[in-house]
Amino acid sequence: MRKSIGWFLFIFLPLVSMAQMGHDHRFIENKGQWDSSIRFKTAIPGGHLELHSNKFIHKISNEQSLAHLHQLTSGRRDLEVVSESISFQFIGTNPSPKISFEGPSIENYNYYLGKDRSVWATGVKAYSAITYHDLYEGVDLVYYYDKGILKYDLIIHPGADPSCIKYRYDGNVNLNFEDGCITAQSRISTITENRPITYQVQHGQRILIRSGYKLNNNEISFVLGDYDPTQPVVIDPELIFSTFSGSVSDNFGYTACFDDEGSLYSGGIVFGNNFPSTNGTTFSGGTDIAILKYDSTGSQLEYATFIGGSSQDTPHSLIVNNNNELVILGTTGSVNYPVTPNAYDTTYNGGEPFSIFFTNPYNQGSDIVLTKLGPTGNLLASTFIGGSENDGILKLLDQVTPVNNLIRNYGDYMRGDVIVDEHDNIFVASSTESTDFPVTSAIQSTYGGGVSDAIVFSLSSDLNTLRWSSFLGGENEDAAYSIKIDTTETVYVAGGTRSPNYPTTPNALLPNHNGNTDGFITRLDLVGDSILQSTFLGTTSYDQAYFIDIDETQAIFAFGQTTGNYPITPGIYNNPNSSQFIHKLTRNLDSTLFSTVFGAGNPSPNISPTAFLANECGNLFLSGWGGVTNNFGPYNNSYTYGMPITENAMFPTTDGSDFYLMVLSADGTELLYATYYGSSGPEGDHVDGGTSRFDKRGIIYQSVCSCNGSQDDFPTTPDAWSSVNRGVNSNGTERCNNAAFKFDLASLKARFITSKEDSTDIGYNSDCIPFTVRFTNTSLGGEEYLWTINGETRDQETFLYTFTETGTYEVTLTVTDKNTCQTIDQTNGFVYAHDDQTSIIEDITICRGTQQVIQAFGGALYEWEPITGLSNPNIGNPLASPDTTTTYKVYIITPNGCDFEEEMTVYVVNETVEDFEVIRTKSCDGLPEYLFTNHTESDATFQWDLGDGTFSSQSEFGYQYEAPGSYEVSLTIDTLCVVDKTIELSFEEIFVPNVFTPNNDGINDLFVINTDLAIDLKVFDRNGKSLYEQDNYQNNWAGDDLSNDTYYYAITLSDGDVCNGWVQILR
Known part of the structure; x- marks a missing residue:
């Protein structure tokens, strides 16, 4: 479990x-x-x-x-x-x-x-x-x-x-x-x-x-x-x-309870701060009641309310009523304890001074107090109740030696119980030393005698009216610790007595006192004016009944301590010679259904009881503590060593001073669960009195006083409102602080999680085959686990399963736990195995500075890495324009949730810029000749296209076109990312004469150059002296006065080329 x-x-x-x-x-x-x-x-x-x-x-x-x-x-x-x-x-x-x-x-x-x-x-x-x-x-x-x-x-x-x-x-x-x-x-x-x-x-x-x-x-x-x-x-x-006092004040844990939302209410005391204003004065000190409400997870404090007066104030028991209001049963030594104007009793009654060793003296005695808080911790009602002597506390003689011999455990002086009925009327079980304790409609209207009597009473929900009240006691000490109401609205009270004449009924299981101290259970009618049944419980030695509860069949259960030979029913789970008893009785208290003892087989009790439950199916839950704090003075010298522990205990070992939690089957035949709970410090874990509670589901809400300071290793949960005990003195000695825990002993809820094989990706349940899923049991409760999947069964807490075929697989986890009322719970889930396909385009090559679509197929979601150079990394077809060659991975999730990974590379190529040169080498007197030269830096093959159908693959060559005209010259390089270059050659055939005769005969008198091109002309003699010059020559040079001779010319064409030659003048 x-x-x-x-x-x-x-x-x-x-x-x-x-x-x-x-x-x-x-x-x-x-x-x-x-x-x-x-x-x-x-x-x-x-x-x-x-x-x-x-x-x-x-x-x-x-x-x-x-x-x-x-x-x-x-x-x-x-x-x-x-x-x-x-x-x-x-x-x-x-x-x-x-x-x-x-x-x-x-x-x-x-x-x-x-x-x-x-x-x-x-x-x-x-x-x-x-x-x-x-x-x-x-x-x-x-x-x-x-x-x-x-x-x-x-x-x-x-x-x-x-x-x-x-x-x-x-x-x-x-x-x-x-x-x-x-x-x-x-x-x-x-x-x-x-x-x-x-x-x-x-x-x-x-x-x-x-x-x-x-x-x-x-x-x-x-x-x-x-x-x-x-x-x-x-x-x-x-x-x-x-x-001398240390870093923070002590505060002690007493009582805890719950509400329907699973919130925890913790009650304790804090040492008050009402110091006198003068210096160096001695004073009585005081404690106040501290009530704190936490949410159901324990991670948030919802409110803190502090209640008290100038002396000692202590909570004993808490209960939340049907209106989500908290009812506090406590005691006070404060004359000025806060009460509300219309309360039943607004006047402190007091008693004889006395002391309890962990507080200052009750200099004016004690009264019982009932206080009710609203959902936000606001005070709704508060009242005293008591007589002229001390009420609600079993006294000590000298702070350790008891006046009252019912005190057998540390904290016994601060017991008592409060409950409510369906109308939120309040019922209390406690004790009194006051012979004039207020009684009305009483079964027993006078004090029985001895140091104390048990007292049971009922107040209206608003605390304004005492509905009924009665003593329960005989000639010696008597005290009531626990109270319950059954479905027929009769009241059961349990406690301890040393009075042979404690009131019992003739047909009760044990109508006669057994000697020493006995437990008792007394059944009253709802108005408190008659005893229906009443019995002693116990042996000739010491016995007390600290808690009772009632199951669905209205059977009565008692949980207490014994040092005698307490009867053990054959066939019932037991630990012989032990000193804690459980007793199941009929509702009329006239016969035993079973009784047993449990513990370490010691003649002294191991634990002081703190909580008890018979849940909806009758299983029995209990809590108690033992150890060093209960090992001096009149106490039971108890330790938790050797208590029965089940194999599945959360904490199977003890340092002797821990809490002990136990679950017994409804028929008493089997120990369902048992564990220790506590820290390993020398001061031990305990409570200082009061009651804690189980809810009907078997969840305990336990108050704790933990005394190991900052070294405290009491088990805590990560999100708890506080996980550190700050109670440490400046000189290093340990201090105590109130704590609380909520522990589920009986819930059964089948739960599991799925994840990947390495336990990551919680919830992983869909993929493409083949894939492996880890199944992990996270059930609350459970002793046995059975998985079914694809016709196979497993019984491990966690296991791996590989899916190799497509389909929808139902996975069922069945959890059984006989400790719980339902005994079995089941949950299921599904795993989806797919055979999806994805793909991606082949590698591509792009030119630097350009972009191209890259594409993956088959996905519902895409995630490309790296994102550098991508227009959108979360689509299937982004534009890619990286600066350098890049390998892209794309993570693809298909519509069925399968994960795939594909990869491709975008190769990036630098630009090749064509570089070539065309030079005219022969320009005049006929068709020109050109020199073609390729200067491009590339090892790739290339080819010239001269524009007249002529091609060449030579790096450099000369060429003369066959006819005048315009020709487009280009160079083709066999590589990517080429920046093309094209030039146009335009020319005409030029005829330049080599002689003309300027003799004015009208024939060949001018130097006529046969071209339609715009040209410039310069003429020089043999020595280079310029003789003639004309831009945009118009064929009008007649040799001027030059003599017959050979002269030299330079003709500049419109494209800048220069033709050089000679011409003779003959007159």
Whole structure:
């Protein structure tokens, strides 16, 4: 059977006002719950710090004297509790600085401390930092926490004068200045201010500034070295608190319950902070009730409510009614415990002074209190109930030695139970020493005698009316610990008695007292005016019934302790010679259905009972603790060594001081489950009294007092609101803090997860064949697991299965667990095997700077990598334009959810630029000749196209066209990414004469060049002397006066080519 820790958390309740529980330390705002001069409070070692407008008061006590003495083996002597107030007073400040705050808490806090309603406060917030703006002109003061350490900074803004900052310590303290540090020494504490760290921040870096303290006539100021006056300066002193009491206050766990949403309500005590204002005075101290509500996961505190007066206040039992309101059964020694105006009893009744060793004395005795809170923790109703002697607590004589011999376990003095009926009427089982305890419609209207009587009573839901009340007791000690109502609306009460004449009925199972201490179960009618049945339970030795419950058949179950030869029914599970009993009786309490004992086979009980349940199918659930805390004084010297543990226990070993959880089958024949639960520290895990509860599903909501400080290894869950026990003294000794856990012992819910083979990708159940799925059982509960898949069965917790054929496969997990009411649960899921196909185009080559579509096929979703050069990496056909050759992978998810990977490469080729040259080598006197030259840098083959049908593959060659005209010349290179080049050659055939006769006979008198081209003409003699020159020659040169001779010309064509030749003049 796999069991589930719903969650576990430490509930850290610091002394200041119980608001920094588990999370970062906070500053609590004052909404009227404290003196109006106080703006905020925060916890410090041994006490708290009050933040006023311009002063700060450290209130400290030697509160370790209030701590648990679990480790003691003999009685404790009275310890003096000393309180002191040390004021940290700034001098010459702004009397009303602006105060801002940041980091408000999500949860709200409610305070009902004392009877004065004007100082009750609800919806109080806590903050992470407080800033006093312009405490001095240009100087801010910031209080905050850094890694759990209280800090303050003085921020000096540009232009402000740091020499104005002065403060002093007021109170019975001696100031010393040594080695650069200030110490304020009192009777019980030392406050040390180490040399301050002073700095400026420049360009993101801390620049340290020399600084120190100056002490002059008990006034402290700061001395600073050189710094940049245009930038802020931060003075950061370091405070060290050293007290007798330690870092945080003890707070103890008592009781827990649940609501229909699975929320956990935890009840405990915190040591109060109502210190006197004078210094060095001894005072009685006090505890307050702390109620905290957590959500069903334990990750969020929904509210915290604190209730109490000036003395001791303790919760014993909690229950949530049908309106989601919390009913608290407790006791108080406070005259000013908060009660509501129309309550049944608004006056404290009190009793004789007495002490319980882990609290201060009840100087005015005790009363029972009932308090009801609304869904947000707001106070709805509250009342006293009691007589003129002590009520609700079994007394100790000298803080260890019991006055009441029913006390056999640590915390027994703080038992009792509260329940509600379908109309939310309230029913209580407890004890009283008051002969005048209020009774009405009583079965037993007078006190029976002895140190205490059991008391049972019923109040209206609004706590305004006592519906009925009765003593139950005889001539010796009697106490009631547990109360239940059956389906016929009769009331069952159980407890312990030493009275031979405790009221029983003739036909009861055991109508006569067996001697020593016996347990009892008494059945009453719903109006409390008659006993229907009543029986003793036990042996001739010690026996007590701490819890009862009723199953669906209305059979009655009792869970208790024995040191006698308690009867064992044949065939019933048992551990012989053990000292815890379970007894199943008929509803009329006249016969045994079965009874048994369990434990380590010791003559002394192993555990002190804390919770008990008969669930919907009759299985029995119980919780208890044992160990070092129960091993001194009158207690049972119990340890948890050797308790029966099942193979599937979550925690199969113990250090002797743990909780023990157990489940027994409905017929009592089989131990279904048993485990230890706790830490390994020397102080042990326990509760300080009170009741915890199972819900009907078998989930326990258990309150814990854990005392191993920061070294505590009590099992916690990752998302718990707090997983750290902060209860450690500054001197290293361990302290105690309230904790709670929620543990599912009986739910059965078949669940499994699928994943890939390496356990990644939770939920993986669809792919293309072949593929492998890991199946992992995550069921809640279960002893046996059977998987069916594709006609095959498996019984492992986790296994791999490979799918090789397409199809839809149903997977079924069947879980069985006889510990649960349903015994079997089943769930199923599906795996989808596909044969999808994907593909991708072949590799391509592109020219640098160009783009081309690349494409994959067959997918519903695509993801290309790398994304460089892609127009869209999440489509099947992106445009690709990488700068360099790139291999692209594409991850493809098909419409059926299959994953594929394809790959292709885009090769990138650089451009080849054609480079060739055509030069005219013969231009005049006929058709021109050209020289063709290829200068392209490429090893590729090439071919010339001369435009007249002539082709060539020579790198350089000459060519003369056969006819004048225009010809397009190009070069073709056999490679990609070529930048083409084409030129056009245009020419005509030119005829230049080599003689002309300028003799004015009208024949050949002019130098006529036969062309339609625009040309320029220059004529030179043999020596190169220019004789004639004309642009755009018009065939009009007649030789001028030149003599017969040979002359030289230069004809420049329109394309820039020059034709050179000679001509003769003959006259």
